[in-house]
Amino acid sequence: MLTNHLFTITTPLYYVNDRPHLGSCYTTIACDAISRFKRLEGKEVIFITGVDEHGQKIQRTAESNSISAEEHCNNISSKYSELWNTLNITYDRFVRTTDANHQNVVNQFFNNVKKSGDIYMGNQKGWYCVGCEEFKDISENTERPQCDIHKKDLEWRNEENLFFRLSKYQTKIEQLVTSNDFIHPISRRNEIIKFVSKGLKDFSISRVNVTWGLPVPGYDGHTFYVWFDALLGYLTATLNNGGEYKLEQLERSGWPADLHVIGKDILRFHAIYWPAMCMSAGIDIPTRIYGHGFLTREGNKMGKSLGNVLNPLTLYELVGIDPIRWYLLRDINFGFDGDFQNKRFIDLINNDLANTIGNLLNRTITMSRKWFNNKVPIVTVNGNELIKSKSVHTINIVRKELDRYNFLKASEGIIELAKQSNIYLNDNAPWVAIKNDENYDEVSACIYDVLESTRIIGILLQPLLPNLSSIMLKQLSYSPEKVWANDLVWGKLEQDIELPTPKPIINRLDTNIEI
Numbered sequence: 001m002l003t004n005h006l007f008t009i010t011t012p013l014y015y016v017n018d019r020p021h022l023g024s025c026y027t028t029i030a031c032d033a034i035s036r037f038k039r040l041e042g043k044e045v046i047f048i049t050g051v052d053e054h055g056q057k058i059q060r061t062a063e064s065n066s067i068s069a070e071e072h073c074n075n076i077s078s079k080y081s082e083l084w085n086t087l088n089i090t091y092d093r094f095v096r097t098t099d100a101n102h103q104n105v106v107n108q109f110f111n112n113v114k115k116s117g118d119i120y121m122g123n124q125k126g127w128y129c130v131g132c133e134e135f136k137d138i139s140e141n142t143e144r145p146q147c148d149i150h151k152k153d154l155e156w157r158n159e160e161n162l163f164f165r166l167s168k169y170q171t172k173i174e175q176l177v178t179s180n181d182f183i184h185p186i187s188r189r190n191e192i193i194k195f196v197s198k199g200l201k202d203f204s205i206s207r208v209n210v211t212w213g214l215p216v217p218g219y220d221g222h223t224f225y226v227w228f229d230a231l232l233g234y235l236t237a238t239l240n241n242g243g244e245y246k247l248e249q250l251e252r253s254g255w256p257a258d259l260h261v262i263g264k265d266i267l268r269f270h271a272i273y274w275p276a277m278c279m280s281a282g283i284d285i286p287t288r289i290y291g292h293g294f295l296t297r298e299g300n301k302m303g304k305s306l307g308n309v310l311n312p313l314t315l316y317e318l319v320g321i322d323p324i325r326w327y328l329l330r331d332i333n334f335g336f337d338g339d340f341q342n343k344r345f346i347d348l349i350n351n352d353l354a355n356t357i358g359n360l361l362n363r364t365i366t367m368s369r370k371w372f373n374n375k376v377p378i379v380t381v382n383g384n385e386l387i388k389s390k391s392v393h394t395i396n397i398v399r400k401e402l403d404r405y406n407f408l409k410a411s412e413g414i415i416e417l418a419k420q421s422n423i424y425l426n427d428n429a430p431w432v433a434i435k436n437d438e439n440y441d442e443v444s445a446c447i448y449d450v451l452e453s454t455r456i457i458g459i460l461l462q463p464l465l466p467n468l469s470s471i472m473l474k475q476l477s478y479s480p481e482k483v484w485a486n487d488l489v490w491g492k493l494e495q496d497i498e499l500p501t502p503k504p505i506i507n508r509l510d511t512n513i514e515i
């Protein structure tokens with residue numbers, strides 16, 4: 001049953017024209033961090049991802065590779081699911097729009113929309129880009145117009161298509177997009193408000209002569225426009241819970257989605273077309289749309305023709321998962337554009353993870369083992385309040401920032417606590433104090449406090465760097481509970497327990513490494 005404990009989040013359904021790139025990896029890792037955070041906060045999460053597989057573009061790509069569209073989709077879809085498994089993404093559902101159940105959902109949805117009187121047959125004339133799968137607003141008399149995005153000739157189309165009465169939803173969509181909660185971040189909201197204020201036009205939802213698509217029931221020769229079909233993939237995935245694929249079951253299956261995370265290029269489809277389609281079909285609209293920015297590389301757009309595309313799998317094989325996650329979440333301001341820079345990547349991993357956090361953990365455990373019989377010290381006097389209060393403060397900051405999907409601020413907070421803890425050690429110099437027996441109790445308290453702040457850092461890193469967090473906590477002989485509120489309490493590290501020999505938590509990256 002739907003409860004407020006449930007949180008449904010989606011990545012876009014990635015278009016299988018090509019194998020996954022760093023951009024899709026970024027979106028998915030961000031959704032994974034949000035999902036992990038929500039689970040740690042006690043929510044039951046439905047994390048949906050998948051692929052969008054229809055359309056003329058796929059058909060043509062397959063033809064040019066001399067394979068069937070089906071074979072092409074199978075190949076690329078498995079590249080996605082394999083990558084998410086390799087990267088330890090905790091998705092719950094992986095939907096393919098070629099699933100038989102999806103067609104069933106699309107047909108039900110279409111019938112609802114038709115019953116609402118929102119479908120009519122019309123003539124669609126105009127310049128079409130197959131790459132965008134979109135008609136362009138360009139005059140008929142233009143000679144050989146090109147797509148701005150794809151730099152390819154547009155094709156003239158003049159065909160009978162089924163249309164969706166988007167114009168009917170003008171007022172409702174206007175109200176929706178101007179509300180505070182629907183579109184994030186705010187800068188993107190303004191783009192959409194502007195677009196809607198110009199007046200919404202009906203759009204065609206079927207194509208003729210495109211065989212690689214779902215047939216429209218009752219209209220021979222028509223297949224669904226790829227976007228109409230793809231957006232419904234979210235519903236199919238939500239219904240994939242062992243029951244029947246009936247739209248009436250949506251509400252009890254976790255719909256509406258609490259959060260659609262998408263790239264800014266597909267915001268219009270999600271923030272305008274999609275809610276209007278849901279309204280027409282009598283389905284709840286998603287709660288929030290988050291449009292994140294684009295990734296460039298060393299200041300340049302990444303693209304096949306430029307030969308500078310970063311293959312996430314190659315990067316993973318080179319550096320492992322923690323550096324990739326840390327860089328994407330820590331360096332890019334979620335919601336805004338980001339630039340991947342080789343040097344910055346190496347510096348961040350080495351400074352933050354190897355030096356600041358890694359050294360803190362390593363030297364504190366080493367001292368504790370050396371002076372306290374390989375154990376966490378027993379504390380008999382109160383330590384300095386400083387590290388305790390900084391830790392508690394950091395817990396609040398990190399939870400607040402993660403709740404706003406501000407990974408950058410959350411990571412900064414964690415690093416700040418690690419830096420403060422290092423400073424605290426340096427200022428107290430327990431390696432000097434321990435030489436005098438009288439200081440034994442104070443040194444015990446000092447070491448315990450830093451071990452404890454390090455444990456809190458390890459806990460706070462769980463949604464961002466699950467792998468590194470688990471390595472850290474093992475070295476502290478600490479097993480986290482499932483809901484982190486129980487772990488995020490000062491003083492949970494048991495005294496007088498064995499600490500294993502510390503090992504570096506991450507390999508330093510060679511500064512000459514070429515990514």
Ligand SMILES: [Zn+2]
Nearest residue numbers: 129132147150
């Ligand atoms: Zn185009």
